[in-house]
Each structure stands twice: as structure tokens, then as C-alpha cells.
Amino acid sequence: MPLGTLDRTPPPFFRQGASALSKLMVCSALALFLMVADARFKVTQPVRAAIATVLYPVQLVAMGPVKLLKNAESYFESLKSAQASEEAARVKLALQSQRASQVEQLAQENARLRNLLGLRERITTPAEAAEVLYDAADPYTRKVIIDKGMTQGIEAGSPVIDESGVLGQVTRVHPLISEVTLVTDRDHAIPVLNARTGARSVAFGDPITRGGSLELRFMAGNADVQAGDILTTSGVDGVYPPGLPVAKVVSVERRADSAFARISCAPQALVDGARHVMVLKPVAVQIPARPAPDEVPPAKRGGRK
Structure with missing residues (x-):
């Protein structure tokens, strides 16, 4: 058969119409038009909202197994954490019970000794509960704001503690809030007592660590201070009651x-x-005022009867 008699045109089923380059240009122009129209006139937002509404149940069904696995994992983690917390609480409660019995015995012994020596009773310090609202805005200080002020009877200079020890001191009082300077502030100083040796010193906020620790200054190089020593308030400043935990010695560099x-x-x-x-x-507010010389009995003034 001569080649000229063959029809080389493709059948209607395989005809491609426009060329691939033309289709690419048309689709690109349409996509660009839709992006500009959507960015400026939000023309596709209703369509997007309708599609999202239709697909929302499908998404919930698809996310069901994932949420179930996450909830199961969170449940077992929470259970494990709760068991660990309960065990730690039991141990802490046992230690506190032992310490409470010891403290009660020591308190009774202390009361007997004070009565024997004729000393005044130890001052019981009134306290007011408060909540920390936020940190002070100054990044170069270590201060927090609490939700109690003059209206609740807060006074400047009042000690502030938490469940672990001394937190700081009230340095500014407003009608409804107060500013507390933390013990780690570089301008804060607190007299302390080494619970192991009984030596007194002063702890300052350490500016080198940006308020993260305290420093015992003016301690001799051969002073009996070791890592692990507990420092408590000495009570000689008239501000902090004695015996409150303040800090723990971390390192000693001689x-x-x-x-x-x-x-x-x-x-x-x-x-x-x-x-x-x-x-x-x-503490200074609770100490009774010193009597006038005329009110002191002659025997206590050293006079003769």
C-alpha cells in the first residue's frame, strides 16, 4: 500500500487540543489572578469557609485515633507522675512528722529553760498570705509584685517567705500592691547564721550571676565554712525572725x-x-518599747532599796 494513502492524523479520542505550553500559561495566569483577587478582595474566603465546614467532620474522624493515643499517653504519664508525687509526699510527710515531734520537744525544753533563766517569751510573728502577681519591669533588679498593700496592713521592711525559706523583703508599699526585693537582688543584704558552726555573717545578692545566687562577704579565708552548710536568719537585725532558712553554701573559694x-x-x-x-x-515592731528611766524599778537600775 502506498504511504501517501495512510491518514497520519490522530483519531478524535487522542486529540490533545491546545498545546501544553498554552495550558501552562493559561493556568498560571488564572492562579495569579486568583491569588491577587483573594489577597485584595477575599473572593475565595466564602469558598474556603464552605470547604472547611464540609471537611470538619472528616478531620474530626481522622484525628480521633491520634487524639485517643495522645490522651492514653498523657493518662499514663499523669498516672506515673501522680504515683511519684504521692510517694515523695509520703516520704516528706514522714520526715516532717519526725521533725515535728522533735520540734515540740525542743520547744518545751526551750520554754522550761527560758522560765528558769527569767527570759522573755519568744515573739510569735503575725503573717499575711499574699500572691505574687508579676516580676518588676526593671531587668537589672530582682523584685516581684504581690497583691497585698497598705489596705491589708503591709508595712515597708516586712520579711517575705515561701514554703522553702526567706524570699525577700517588702521595700515599697502601695494601697493595693507591694514591691518585694528578693534576697538575690544585688542591693539586698541579710544577716545569717551558719547552722553548723553558729558563726554569724551577712549574705548579699551576687551581681556576677545576675541575681541568681547569694554571696557571703567579708569572711576570712580560714573561716570554718563548707559546701552544704545551711544559713538561717540570725534575728539580730530586728527585721527577720531567727531560724528561717535563707541559703545553702554551694562553693567556697579560698x-x-x-x-x-x-x-x-x-x-x-x-x-x-x-x-x-x-x-x-x-521583729522590731513586735518588741515592746523600752520603758522610761522613771518607770524602771530601782533594783533594776542598780540603785539601793
């Missing part, structure tokens, strides 16, 4: 070129995460 040791301490209170606190009355 340098040959200095007569003083560099002692770094970690605060016992949750200075970065305290939520609920107690505001105490300053």
Missing part, C-alpha cells in the same frame, strides 16, 4: 591573693517560681 574567701550560696526559697508567699511583721 584565694591566696585575698584575705577573704569567696563563698557562693544558693537561695532556699523559690526566687524564680514563687507563687504564694507569707508576709511577716518585722
Whole structure:
């Protein structure tokens, strides 16, 4: 058969119509038009909302197994965490029970000794519960704002503690809120007592660590201070009651070129995460005023009867 008699045109079923390049240009122009129209006139927003509404039940069904697995994993993690917390709480409760019995015995012994020596009774410090609202705006200080002020009887200079130890001191009082300077602030100082040795010193906020710790200054290089020592309030400043936990000695650096040791301490209170606190009355406010010379009996003035 001669080749000229063959029809080389494709059958109607295989005809492609416009070329691929033309289709690409038309689709690109349409896509660009839709993007511009959607960005400026929000023409596709109703369509998108309708499609999202139709597909929402499908999404819920598809996400069902995923949510079920996540909930199951969260349940077992929460159960494990709750069991660990319960075990830790039981241990802590047992320790506190033992300490409470010891404290009660010591309190009775202390009362007997005070009566024997004729000393005045130890002051019981009134307290006011408060909640930390937010940190102070100044990034160069370590201060927090609490939700109690003059209206609730808060006074400037009042000690502030949390469940772990001394948190700081009230430095500014407003009618409804108060500003508390933390013990780790670089301008804060607190007299402390080494519970192991009974030595007194002063703890300052450490500015080198940006308020994250405390420093015992002016301690001799041969002072009996060891890592792990607990520092409590000494009570000699007339502000903090004695015996409140303040810090724990972390490191002691004795340098040959200095007569003083560099002692770094970690605060016992949750200075970065305290939520609920107690505001105490300053000790000096609770101490009775000294009687006038005319009111003192002659025997106590050293005079003769």
C-alpha cells in the first residue's frame, strides 16, 4: 500500500487540543489572578469557609485515633507522675512528722529553760498570705509584685517567705500592691547564721550571676565554712525572725591573693517560681518599747532599796 494513502492524523479520542505550553500559561495566569483577587478582595474566603465546614467532620474522624493515643499517653504519664508525687509526699510527710515531734520537744525544753533563766517569751510573728502577681519591669533588679498593700496592713521592711525559706523583703508599699526585693537582688543584704558552726555573717545578692545566687562577704579565708552548710536568719537585725532558712553554701573559694574567701550560696526559697508567699511583721515592731528611766524599778537600775 502506498504511504501517501495512510491518514497520519490522530483519531478524535487522542486529540490533545491546545498545546501544553498554552495550558501552562493559561493556568498560571488564572492562579495569579486568583491569588491577587483573594489577597485584595477575599473572593475565595466564602469558598474556603464552605470547604472547611464540609471537611470538619472528616478531620474530626481522622484525628480521633491520634487524639485517643495522645490522651492514653498523657493518662499514663499523669498516672506515673501522680504515683511519684504521692510517694515523695509520703516520704516528706514522714520526715516532717519526725521533725515535728522533735520540734515540740525542743520547744518545751526551750520554754522550761527560758522560765528558769527569767527570759522573755519568744515573739510569735503575725503573717499575711499574699500572691505574687508579676516580676518588676526593671531587668537589672530582682523584685516581684504581690497583691497585698497598705489596705491589708503591709508595712515597708516586712520579711517575705515561701514554703522553702526567706524570699525577700517588702521595700515599697502601695494601697493595693507591694514591691518585694528578693534576697538575690544585688542591693539586698541579710544577716545569717551558719547552722553548723553558729558563726554569724551577712549574705548579699551576687551581681556576677545576675541575681541568681547569694554571696557571703567579708569572711576570712580560714573561716570554718563548707559546701552544704545551711544559713538561717540570725534575728539580730530586728527585721527577720531567727531560724528561717535563707541559703545553702554551694562553693567556697579560698584565694591566696585575698584575705577573704569567696563563698557562693544558693537561695532556699523559690526566687524564680514563687507563687504564694507569707508576709511577716518585722521583729522590731513586735518588741515592746523600752520603758522610761522613771518607770524602771530601782533594783533594776542598780540603785539601793
